[in-house]
Amino acid sequence: METADFQIILQAVKAGQPAAWNVCVDGVTYTRNFLPRERLILLGGGHIAQPLCQFAAALGFAVTVVDDRIAFANRARFPEAEQVICNAFPAAIACLQVQPGDYIAVITRGHKHDALCLRTLLQGTMPRYLGMIGSRRRTTGLLHLLEQESFDRARLDAIETPIGLDIGALTKEEIAISIAAQLVQYRRKDTDRRSKHSILLNEDIDFSVLELLADDSAKKAVLLVCETDGSTPVKSGAMMAIDENFRPFGSIGGGCGESAAMLEAFDLMGSGRSKCITVDMNNDVAEEEGMVCGGRMKVFLADL
Numbered sequence: 001m002e003t004a005d006f007q008i009i010l011q012a013v014k015a016g017q018p019a020a021w022n023v024c025v026d027g028v029t030y031t032r033n034f035l036p037r038e039r040l041i042l043l044g045g046g047h048i049a050q051p052l053c054q055f056a057a058a059l060g061f062a063v064t065v066v067d068d069r070i071a072f073a074n075r076a077r078f079p080e081a082e083q084v085i086c087n088a089f090p091a092a093i094a095c096l097q098v099q100p101g102d103y104i105a106v107i108t109r110g111h112k113h114d115a116l117c118l119r120t121l122l123q124g125t126m127p128r129y130l131g132m133i134g135s136r137r138r139t140t141g142l143l144h145l146l147e148q149e150s151f152d153r154a155r156l157d158a159i160e161t162p163i164g165l166d167i168g169a170l171t172k173e174e175i176a177i178s179i180a181a182q183l184v185q186y187r188r189k190d191t192d193r194r195s196k197h198s199i200l201l202n203e204d205i206d207f208s209v210l211e212l213l214a215d216d217s218a219k220k221a222v223l224l225v226c227e228t229d230g231s232t233p234v235k236s237g238a239m240m241a242i243d244e245n246f247r248p249f250g251s252i253g254g255g256c257g258e259s260a261a262m263l264e265a266f267d268l269m270g271s272g273r274s275k276c277i278t279v280d281m282n283n284d285v286a287e288e289e290g291m292v293c294g295g296r297m298k299v300f301l302a303d304l
Contacts, residue, residue: 003304006213009034013205023224025276025300030226032237033203034210037062038101038128039082040183043089043117044108045072048133051176052105053078059180060204061103066092068113089113090120102127103183105163115142118159122151129186131163131179200226202237209250212241213304219244221265222302225252230295232281242266252299257281265301274302 005021012019012034019034040056042049045067053063057080064083067073073086085092089108098104104127106117114132121130132139139161147153164178165185191201202225212220225238233253240250242262252258257279264277279297 003214003216006210006304010207010210010214013207013210023300023302025226025298028198028226030198030200030224030236030300032200032224032239034205035203036205038103038187039064039099040103040105041066041096041098041127043093043104043106044113044133045069045077045084046107046109047172048107048175048179050077051173052107052179053080055176055180056183057081059184061183064096066096089117093117093120093124098125098127100125100128103129103186104131105179106130106132107163108133111138111142115145118142118146119149119151122146122155126155126158129160129183130158131160131182133163133175134161136162197236200224200237201235202239206239206250209239209241212243212249219269220304221269222300222304223252223261223265224300225297226276226300227298228295229297230282232295232297234297242269244269252279252297255281257297261299261301268301268303271303274300276300 009019009021013036016036018036021032023030023032038061040061040063042053042063042065045065049065053065056063062082063080064085065073065078065081066085066087066089068086068088070086073084075084078084098121104121106114108114108117114134118132143156143159147156160182164175165181167178169175169178212218213222220241220243223240225234225236228236238252240248240252242248242265246266248262252261261277261279268275277299279299281295
C-alpha cells in the first residue's frame with residue numbers, strides 16, 4: 001500500500017470514474033470501492049422539485065434540474081443542485097445523454113410536458129430509475145396513450161408511477177420524502193447488508209481524505225473499518241485519515257472510539273507499519289458517555 005495507490009484512485013474519481021482500493025488484512029483481501037455520485041435528473045422545477053433537490057443532495061445524489069421557464073430553472077431556486085438547465089425538455093434530455101445508472105423523476109407541470117419527456121426518454125437508454133408524478137388515473141391514461149404510439153410495454157411497466165413510496169404523503173415536503181425514499185430503495189436493491197464481507201459497504205468519496213492520502217509530501221495515517229458487529233455508528237468501508245498535526249479528515253463514527261483509534265494510528269506514523277484494532281462500543285466507557293450506538297468495529301490502521 002503506497003501513496004501512489006491513492007494518487008491513482010484520486011485521479012480516477014476526479015474524472016468521474018469508479019476506483020477501488022484492495023487491502024489485505026489478517027489474510028483477508030478487502031475491497032473498498034469509490035463510486036461517483038449517482039446523477040438524479042429532475043424534469044420539472046416546480047414546488048416539489050425544491051425539497052426533493054434538497055433531500056436528494058443530502059443523500060449524496062448529484063442533482064440536475066431541468067425546466068423550460070427561467071423563473072423555475074435558476075440557481076437561486078436550487079442552490080444544492082449540481083446543474084440547473086433552462087431549456088425545452090426534449091432538447092435538455094438529449095444534451096444530458098441519459099446513462100443506465102441515472103435516476104430520473106418526471107415532475108413537470110402537466111400532462112403535455114410529461115408526455116414530451118417520456119417520449120424522448122423511452123427512445124433512448126433506460127435509466128436505473130424512472131418515476132413520473134401524477135394521479136393513478138392520469139398516469140395510467142398517459143401510459144396507455146404511449147403504448148398506442150407503439151412504445152415498448154416492458155419499458156412503460158418499468159416506470160414508477162404514481163411516483164414515490166406510498167406513505168400517505170400530502171404536503172410537497174412529504175411527497176418529496178416519499179420520492180427520496182424510493183430512490184434509496186432502488187439504490188440499495190443490490191447492496192449486501194452483511195457486516196462481515198470482503199466487499200466493504202461504504203462506497204462514498206471524501207475528497208479531503210483522498211487528497212491527504214495522495215499527498216507525497218505529507219506524513220499521514222489511514223484508518224479503515226473492515227468489519228462491524230452490532231449497531232455501530234458506521235458500516236464497513238468507513239474511512240478517515242490523520243496528518244502529522246493530528247488533524248482528522250473524514251470520520252469512522254466519532255466519539256471516544258474514533259479518538260482511541262486515531263491515537264493508535266498516530267503512533268504508527270513514520271514507522272511504515274500497519275495493524276488491526278477492535279473498537280468496542282459496548283464497554284464501560286461507551287456506557288458512561290451515553291453512546292446510543294453499540295457493537296464492535298474492526299479497524300485497519302496504517303502509516304503511509
